[in-house]
Amino acid sequence: MDYFQNALYTYDRYHLKTWIKQALSNRSKQERQRVYEAADAHDPSAMLAAIAEAEKAETDVEKQAEIAGLREFILENQEAFRDYRERLKEKGVDTSGMRPMGSAESNMNLMSKRLKKNGYSWSRSGLGAMVNAMIHLFEGTLVDxxxxxATDRVSEEETPKGMPSMAHFLKQKTQESIGARSGRLPALEGRDQTKPFALALRGLTGLSEL
Known part of the structure; x- marks a missing residue:
């Protein structure tokens, strides 16, 4: 927090709803739903009101204390439960292209799969290129x-008709082309060579008659 002094911090709704479910486990589904809906609406006041009612109706002393802890935390951190876009608007930031904040933690498996699995792991240089592209996008300098x-050069006097492909910016040429490489496909030579996928490969390579 000391490093990002001007950053806005928001509480992940995945953890919030997990806490709500645990604290209000003795309460009715309707009572929990009221708190969930207030959380989705980024309305800390409505959350506090619904939680206070559940706390008052709770007869178990330990559960009542647990609900009180949840209520006090929300009360002390109300800004973190507001819509971050509204908070940015109050600072004069245009949020017209920004999406609402979802439950990031519950989607970590999807993010991890995209960034780490299936052979899509990001290199430091690739991540750096993406960060640079995002910085220019946010600063409005990406087109420049x-x-x-761009493949089709645009003169300084002309206004670009469309944004050039992001691939041109993210991909840098590191070496000259060395032509075709020689290689082999094990599937065409081993015991799998009669299987359908191997026959399809043979057809693609022009070896179907061999």
Whole structure:
């Protein structure tokens, strides 16, 4: 927090709803639903009101204390439960293209799969290129940066008709082409060579008659 002094911090609704479910486990489904809906609406006041009613109706002393702890935490951190876009608007930031904040933690498996599994792990250079692209996008300078990489050069006097492909900006040429490489497909030679996928590969390579 000391490093990002001007950052806005928001509480992940996945953890919030987990806490609500645990604290209000003795209460009715309707009572929990009221709190969930207030959380989804980014309305800390409505959350506090619904939790206070559940706390008052709770007869178990330990559960009542647990609900009170949840209520006090929300009361002390109300800004973190508001819609971050509204908070940015109050600072004069245009949020017209920003999406609402979802439950990030519950989607970590999807993020992990995209970034780590299936052979899509990001290199440091690739991540750095993406960060640079996002910085220019947010600063409104992306078109100017991409212009030199566009296939169809645009003169300084002309207004670009469309944004050049992001691939031109993210991909840098590291070496000259060395032509075709020689290689082999084990599937065409081993015991799997009669299987359908191997026959399809043979057809694609022009070896179907061999």
């Amino acid at each position: 940066v991409l212009r030199p990489f």
